[in-house]
Amino acid sequence: MARTRPPPAHCLLLSSPPQAIHSNGRCAVTNALLECSPQCGHLGELALTMPSRRASDSSKRTPEPIESLLKDGHQAHIKSQILDQEDYLRHQRLIRGLIQLWLVVGNLIIAALLALLLWVTDPAVSLVVTIGSALIVSIVAGLSLYYRQYERIRQGKLRLRKLNQVRKEHLLEEASQAGDASLLAIHKRYREEAPDVVEAYREESNKYRRTHNVLQGITIVGSITISTLATAAVTQESFRWLTVAISLIVGIAAGFTGYFKYRERSFNLQQTADSIERQYYSVELRVGRYRGKAEADAYADFAHEVEWLREEQSKRQQQLEQPAEVKQEQ
Template sequence: MDSSSSLLTVDQRIIELEAEISATRFAKRWIVAWITLGNPLLIGAIVAGNLLIDFSKPGSGRSALNTLGPIAVIISIVVSVLFWNAARTYEREKSVELLQAQAERRSLEVTTTPEAATSQPFQEYYRSIPDLRDEYRRSAERYRGRHNLFQLTVIVGSILTSVSTTAAAEQGIWSWIAVGLSALVSISAGVIAYFKFRERSLNLQQTADSIDLEMQAYSLRIRRYRSLSPDEAPAAFAEEVERIREEQRKKELQLEQPPEAVPQQRHQPL
């Protein structure tokens, strides 16, 4: 098997591992959502049952609710934690395999990519770019997950707050539940507005995609590299990647600025 075929095989393996890791992380997010939201809802249902159900009627025994309910909650907590731990272990194993495959790919790239005939510093620089791109993508995924979690909290909390406010007319404890849920919604909305997880995720994903496109253009000698000599292409590639990284740093600094600072800068006199 020649070097190009080996590189293609490694690339396919990397794609498969990334897909498995992505699916595992998606499953972990649902498990965490159930741990943080599903189990409290079960506990809330038991509490609401004790408050709202008239146990003086025949066939509505309080002991059945308070026996089967806690058992269901305990089973749910134990099973969800076990599933989360199994998913985390599987993700770690696949992450190690992915790192090994990426290291193998970098070793194959030394002889199969255009930078093989360039200087040693540029070879090291070029081999570091895939790791940089993947780090941007991982960071984008982390911020996306945080945004989705807090946004889900706002949506579910808003619905439960409305329900609790309606029920508070008959049961006094629901007014306290409504207050707590309202505070949780306000805190989550404040965290989303302050940390700007969605904007950070979008910027990082765009930066990773730009670096990936630049790597493909350099490898295929297309776009800006079509008319460049073998000595000029590496310098042009490095300059473009550094420009993309600089833009990403500027975007991060802009997100750190308070919202009221932007209009003031725009209206400064010339």
């Protein structure tokens, strides 16, 4: 009498009847994915196996909805979500920087190569068309990638703001449940809004710093190029107008740098952001000026210090925007 071969250990034979199986390969009872196991030799029997794609799906997990965090999110879990989102934004900003580098430097190299071929040699039409097409495709593709990256960063910032808002609401709820006084609760809420202020200052500082670096780079590279072209213009008259055009661009860039003072604006904003962040952690750890103070006094001093820092930043900003004549009169 032939013995029935038992199924392999990796298979879990279902006792459900065949009618319990959907046409899409899922069990009507457990809603689990089912696969036929020809290795087990049991025709007509179904084996429940773990699909191999489940491991890959775990790496593509979608972010947890904000609504679920608002309902039953724990403080530690929300903080972990915030840290993950900040790391994601740093990664996306790095990619955006590489795309910007290609848009500026890469396309300039291609354009310079095309201009060099047109001016120095007599290239074939097919070569000019190829390089020109490559330049157009590079610019269009770079702009498309930059816009896509911009949308990713915008969505990431929006989610980060929502996560911070959820964290604030949880902290306020805990403060109200603990029976804190109304003034202390206001100071705590003000402290939880400090990271948003720091982030706004740093974003504006980065914007001014990038503008300053671009203008300074144009000035440096343009000055070197002018010296080279001025030497070449002695024998090649076609370089004279190019020298004039680059000189105009360098002069405009230098004028904008000196008048708007982008570097000073960036430095002041970054300094204020660092100072507010230092106070943010100091009041929580009770170090520095908050050492040995009661909770209510520490949070009150924190609010006073942050307001003073923001007021000083506004004054420095106004001084940078004033003309030189007004500063001399003052």
